[in-house]
Amino acid sequence: MNKPVCVVIGVGVGNGAAIARKFSEAGYKVALLARTLEFTSKLASELDDAIAIACDVTNEQAVLSAFTQIRTQLGEVSSLIYNAGAGSWGTVEDISAAAFESNWKVNALGALLAAQQVIPAMKASGSGNIVFVGATASRRGSAKTAAFSPAKAAQRALAESMARHLWPFGIHVSLLIVDGIVNIPATRNKMPDKADDFFVNPADIAATIYHLCTQPRSAWSFEVEARPFGETW
Amino acid sequence: MNKPVCVVIGVGVGNGAAIARKFSEAGYKVALLARTLEFTSKLASELDDAIAIACDVTNEQAVLSAFTQIRTQLGEVSSLIYNAGAGSWGTVEDISAAAFESNWKVNALGALLAAQQVIPAMKASGSGNIVFVGATASRRGSAKTAAFSPAKAAQRALAESMARHLWPFGIHVSLLIVDGIVNIPATRNKMPDKADDFFVNPADIAATIYHLCTQPRSAWSFEVEARPFGETW
């Protein structure tokens, strides 16, 4: 089995699942990480050469053991897609220090922990892809993203630092800015009046992520948006 | 003949030719515009359903008649790739008002003139792609780009204004930032010591432009870089 290995971190019914399917279809073995196995174990069973691992990415030890398992069961990682991204909503007056910290841990600290697990092998092979899934809040702090935006901005700065350091070693680090509401049951239920057209489709996000992972190294992109055509920005 | 029509403006041996080949291979009829027919007439003869037109894009009348010819010979345009981009080098003390103006005309005014030719039919069909080929100077004014950077920044602002206006009509306007030295004979001769790896390959730029033109409208990108992996940025 010489299939390359893709790890998707933060796999729910939306982007994570679509990314996993896309890489699986493209011939990758896929490791699906989420806090629980509830959704991922079912998804893994539908895909060839896929495994599901329960992992809290904010826990250094948990990340270490997840990647040890991945290397043992699937081999070295060639593409890491970091899609974990929980966020709180609220102004500086609304949010607690605890929420501020947990947003940062999921979006920034977890990104560092996961990346550090795959860099050595990627450097050794002179190749590899690390894609972070960002959001509008990665670029701007809005009144009500006092916890989420600092977390996403930290992730973006980490991605940029990593890109500057790792690109010359042949490792393509990039950042996808999802600037819209993703089309999943939870968002559809909250916004029953919105047409299909209003939403970002997870499969379309996955397609651009996959494109990033296939760009020849003479012409890499770092930061790319995924935004519905009707979105105001 | 129901093939879609692609117009490439600014066709020389580098990006322009690669973009034309890419769209031709993908099943497009292609119109190749450049100031002279010297290079484009030969390239057109190598491609199926391709025509070469001599056109100074800074001349409103010339642009009008070029697009009239395109519509008559090939049909309405579905993808416009604006690759014209001559630039002067020099500080604010070095450049003349004439150079400042001609940089702006090629990079910004020509972009407006060409775009205005294709928008009505794109709006009518609720689809279409307009891609501007930018440069590092689109984003920052360096000491020695006192003429070039204002021209490219104007182009970028035009592209952004157009995107905000036209995306909701189904027209995908985007901007590719080429952040590196393109691999063509002229640059190779100037930099004989640089390895292949140092350069951006036109075919790789063309691939990302083509990807932009195929993104589903639920997840469009506006601004995308094409940068060699070893580039300092």
Added chain:
Amino acid sequence: MNKPVCVVIGVGVGNGAAIARKFSEAGYKVALLARTLEFTSKLASELDDAIAIACDVTNEQAVLSAFTQIRTQLGEVSSLIYNAGAGSWGTVEDISAAAFESNWKVNALGALLAAQQVIPAMKASGSGNIVFVGATASRRGSAKTAAFSPAKAAQRALAESMARHLWPFGIHVSLLIVDGIVNIPATRNKMPDKADDFFVNPADIAATIYHLCTQPRSAWSFEVEARPFGETW
């Protein structure tokens, strides 16, 4: 008379007049440039050591003769405040090539022409200030600023290029982004329901411009906003 010389370009009842008053109060001789003398001749008569000059800043010859007159009557320029900034409103479909060009001429070409007149003496003295008055549109292209935003973005890129080149010679080039509606009779009449608080006061803009011109060179600012506290951004 050893008073320093300030030139304000684009002097009407709003920012231009306030800037002129501020520098006059601070002990500068002031040259007031506008297309006509209607307003400026009256203002000049109210200020000490002030002259009014009719000048179309988009006309290279007119700029040359205006600065010749300034040097003769007042002496070498130590502060140049470029406040000329007419703009059209409209989408890419609304605007004409002529409007696109005239916006660029007033905001970008005129800025170059004026700056080139003062740089040699500033370089010789190792000091001087050049402040460009920008707008929200300097940073982003909105749907309805298809002509104005490319012009302002070109001005901003020119300012940035100039700053990178001229700061090391002791010349402080900076850019003030006015992000709000200026409080002048014309805007008040158009928006009769808005409270005083909604507007940017010209005197407050002038104060920040003057602050920029007094910063010690160990800690210069390049780009600074002037935005009313209640503005949405």
Added chain:
Amino acid sequence: MNKPVCVVIGVGVGNGAAIARKFSEAGYKVALLARTLEFTSKLASELDDAIAIACDVTNEQAVLSAFTQIRTQLGEVSSLIYNAGAGSWGTVEDISAAAFESNWKVNALGALLAAQQVIPAMKASGSGNIVFVGATASRRGSAKTAAFSPAKAAQRALAESMARHLWPFGIHVSLLIVDGIVNIPATRNKMPDKADDFFVNPADIAATIYHLCTQPRSAWSFEVEARPFGETW
């Protein structure tokens, strides 16, 4: 005693001390916070109406008790200057999760904790200033700022979110980007060959911070650079 109160967090021999002196001279009572009292107790004794408080800003309880003391001894805070900003140097391969976290705690979490202490009274009075002291790394992630830049970017995003939320209440939140090496004994010793001109002077930084705190609310700045004239950027 009706003097206004300024709190400076992160007071060492450089910017912190200069900011404290500037506000003291301008008629403020000043509270000086640093992890130890070693430097601040001496500085406080030189200034009128100044107190020194030992405070680890990353400790929620410590911040709470410091501000309780400030309110009791000096009164409600009208200007908060957040200058705490320790940073590690290193690429994503060099840094530990612990360093990544401590950088974030000092630059981002501490900023939140301190700001939350002063907002209620500022809102009640409809006025107040909160200035964050950022760095080049607030804007860009360089290869060797894998820990520092995410921390500073988080701080910047928090500042931006706070500005959007608090400006309409009359509270001026702003961010000063220090883009240069500050002139203090430690940096001078490390770079003995650099001329005075190479460095940013703390007093000049303090002057621009004070200017930010005196801007009338019709024309506030959010993000302002302090950069030596000879710096490359």
